[in-house]
Amino acid sequence: MAEPKKRMTSTRSGNRQSKDALKSNSLNICSNCKTRVAPHRVCKNCGFYKGEKIIKMKDELKKNKKEESQLEEEKHE
Secondary structure, three states, rough: OOOOOOOHHHHHHHHHHHHOOOOOOEEOOOOOOOOEEEEOOOOOOEEEEEEEEOOOHHHHHHHHHHHHHHHHHHHHO
């Protein structure tokens, strides 16, 4: 079995092992609702990305259905 030619210093091995540490996730703030969001991801809270509405949320879909049903009732009257 191969053996190292020289003993590795504690500084050298410490520098190598420093990359093994866990790092915290970086989070940005949503420009619309001010919640914490992972970078380059759509906000799960409001559906905005870079100031544009990307996803229609369930709450909005429910509101739209209620408004449409109310408009249909008004048309029939």
